[in-house]
Amino acid sequence: MLYKKQGFPEESELVMCTVSNIQYHSVFADLDEYGRQGMIHISEISPGRIRNIRDYVKEGKKIVCKVLRVNSERGHIDLSLRRVNEAQRKNKVNELKQEQKAEVIIEHIAKALKKKPEEIYQEISANILKSYDRLFPCFMDIVEGTASLEKLGVEKKLADMIEEAVKERIKRQEVEIEGSFKIVSFSSNGLEDIKKSFKKIENPSIALRYDGGGSYHIIVIAKDYKIAEKELKLAVDSVTKDFSKNAEFAFARIEK
Numbered sequence: 575m576l577y578k579k580q581g582f583p584e585e586s587e588l589v590m591c592t593v594s595n596i597q598y599h600s601v602f603a604d605l606d607e608y609g610r611q612g613m614i615h616i617s618e619i620s621p622g623r624i625r626n627i628r629d630y631v632k633e634g635k636k637i638v639c640k641v642l643r644v645n646s647e648r649g650h651i652d653l654s655l656r657r658v659n660e661a662q663r664k665n666k667v668n669e670l671k672q673e674q675k676a677e678v679i680i681e682h683i684a685k686a687l688k689k690k691p692e693e694i695y696q697e698i699s700a701n702i703l704k705s706y707d708r709l710f711p712c713f714m715d716i717v718e719g720t721a722s723l724e725k726l727g728v729e730k731k732l733a734d735m736i737e738e739a740v741k742e743r744i745k746r747q748e749v750e751i752e753g754s755f756k757i758v759s760f761s762s763n764g765l766e767d768i769k770k771s772f773k774k775i776e777n778p779s780i781a782l783r784y785d786g787g788g789s790y791h792i793i794v795i796a797k798d799y800k801i802a803e804k805e806l807k808l809a810v811d812s813v814t815k816d817f818s819k820n821a822e823f824a825f826a827r828i829e830k
Contacts (some may be wrong), residue, residue: 575607575673575677576677576680576692576695577673577677577709577744578607578609579608581646582608582644582651583605584641584644585641585642585643585644586640586641587640588638588639588641588658588666589605589606589607589640589653590605590607590636590637590638590663590666591603591606591612591636591638591653592634592635592637593632593633593635593637594611594629595605595633595653596627596628596631596633597627597778598616599601599615600613600616601613601614601616601655603637603653605651606636607668610649610651611651612639612652613650613652613653614655616654618652618653618654618655618656618657619631619656620656621656630655631655637655637737638655638658638663638667640653640654640657640658640660640662641653642654642657643800652680666723669710672710673708673709673710675744676713677709678743679740679743680698680709680736681737682694682739682743683732683735687732694732697728697729698732700727701723701726701728702726704726705726712726714742715742715746716740717744717746718797723737724739725766737786746797747797747798748795749795749797749798749799749802750795750802751793751799751827752792752793752794753791753792753810753826753827753828754785754789754791754792754826755791755792755813755823755824755825756789756790756822756823756825757788757791757813757821757822757823758788758822759821760820760822761821764821767816768790769819770816771812771816772790775813777805777810779805780793780794780796780805780809781793781795791828792806794801794806810825811826
């Protein structure tokens with residue numbers, strides 16, 4: 575990767591590592607983002623008794639570790655493999671995959687300009703990394719229309735080329751959450767009341783459909799889960815208020 579961090583990692587930081595050397599009571603791993611080496615004691619490989627470290631790690635294997643301790647004077651970095659849960663591991667892997675996607679765009683621009691990717695990366699990262707920790711979040715803001723490379727200090731011609739490539743190759747991120755309403759109204763205008771209630775919550779990010787038997791399906795689409803959850807809560811609260819009386823009402827999340 576072109577992306578490299580300077581200095582030492584912070585304690586509790588999650589880092590991508592490559593296993594380089596396995597010994598009887600410890601494992602040495604290269605921190606891919608820092609160009610440094612850390613050590614994992616056998617007690618930090620996995621919970622419980624370990625008979626053979628090689629049952630858990632192999633030389634050359636990519637692993638996500640948590641930084642336990644850093645001694646910058648001695649250059650020592652203590653790592654833990656067992657203290658990283660599956661969600662944390664997936665998030666870290668996804669973060670680096672996104673950055674690799676951004677770097678592919680840089681390689682594409684470098685080829686068009688007949689320059690080395692490292693040269694282009696250094697030229698733009700000097701400006702971008704003042705405001706972002708990585709390239710990909712900046713590129714996502716370009717897709718969303720909230721960032722400009724030229725305003726960040728990148729030369730206009732190069733900025734225009736990169737932004738055009740970013741918009742072609744990176745699509746707007748979206749997440750989707752779902753739920754189900756069960757509504758049985760005892761009102762003589764029950765169906766009309768339900769239509770009016772749903773009309774109030776309809777917007778471009780919300781889709782509703784009738785599944786039969788008084789069940790209604792709701793899908794919320796947004797650029798991240800925080801926004802989606804907020805939209806869903808507002809919708810559920812609105813419908814709940816409308817049918818708190820003179821109706822049987824229930825809502826349930828649908829987990830994928």
